[in-house]
Amino acid sequence: MGFSKSVAARAVVLVAVALLRLSDAAVYTVGDSGGWTSIGNLDYKQWAAAKTFQVGDIIRFEYNAQFHNVMRVTHPMYKACNASAPLATYTTGNDTVNITAKGHHFFICGVPGHCQSGQKVDINVLRESESSPAPLGTSPASASVPSAGGPAPSPSGAITLKASSKVCLAMAAFAVFVSVFH
Ligand SMILES: *[C@@H]1O[C@H](CO)[C@@H](O)[C@H](O)[C@H]1NC(C)=O
Ligand SMILES: *[C@@H]1O[C@H](CO)[C@@H](O)[C@H](O)[C@H]1NC(C)=O
Numbered sequence: 001m002g003f004s005k006s007v008a009a010r011a012v013v014l015v016a017v018a019l020l021r022l023s024d025a026a027v028y029t030v031g032d033s034g035g036w037t038s039i040g041n042l043d044y045k046q047w048a049a050a051k052t053f054q055v056g057d058i059i060r061f062e063y064n065a066q067f068h069n070v071m072r073v074t075h076p077m078y079k080a081c082n083a084s085a086p087l088a089t090y091t092t093g094n095d096t097v098n099i100t101a102k103g104h105h106f107f108i109c110g111v112p113g114h115c116q117s118g119q120k121v122d123i124n125v126l127r128e129s130e131s132s133p134a135p136l137g138t139s140p141a142s143a144s145v146p147s148a149g150g151p152a153p154s155p156s157g158a159i160t161l162k163a164s165s166k167v168c169l170a171m172a173a174f175a176v177f178v179s180v181f182h
């Protein structure tokens with residue numbers, strides 16, 4: 001009795017911890033209120049370094065479309081500020097990019113001189129997916145797509161839990177935990 005109780009309690013704690021460690025997909029506006037620009041010495045490297053990007057996040061570029069654009073490029077093109085053959089180009093002034101794969105996602109402004117003056121950002125996505133509860137050892141096989149190979153399809157296993165359902169699950173787990181000890 002005591003044994004199965006403690007096993008159940010441990011399972012409940014693991015589930016609760018896994019749920020609480022999950023965080024929701026976030027929308028990040030590049031440069032925050034400064035937006036996507038070549039003036040004002042915005043440090044996009046510093047901006048990106050302060051974030052923990054994960055699969056499912058949305059990156060937003062806000063800018064004046066008369067003066068800038070957004071190009072997704074490879075690492076060599078990012079380093080060289082080479083805008084001659086972008087993987088994707090965005091021009092609306094309010095563009096969102098859905099992150100569907102782990103790894104580096106490189107963006108530059110394709111207007112001559114802008115990338116050279118610092119209008120470039122490397123979105124390094126470290127976290128695979130928020131929906132795999134690693135502590136229970138049930139994470140699905142990785143379905144990630146190389147990040148530099150163009151638009152990547154959404155991994156089939158990536159089901160995003162809404163914050164409300166996570167809270168419900170955490171509360172249910174807590175209820176089970178309490179009942180086990182009474
Ligand atoms: C820019 O990138 C393209 C495509 O990768 C390449 O063919 C070209 O040589 C590059 N140009 C420069 C100046 O590096
Ligand atoms: C960009 O679009 C989002 C969502 O549609 C909106 O909330 C935001 O205010 C827009 N930003 C600008 C600068 O128009």
Ligand SMILES: *[C@@H]1O[C@H](CO)[C@@H](O)[C@H](O)[C@H]1NC(C)=O
Nearest residue numbers: 025056058096097098099154
């Ligand atoms: C990007 O994600 C948003 C929110 O999850 C979704 O509404 C939108 O359809 C996605 N866009 C693409 C191109 O997959």
Ligand SMILES: [Cu+2]
Nearest residue numbers: 068109111114
């Ligand atoms: Cu620009």
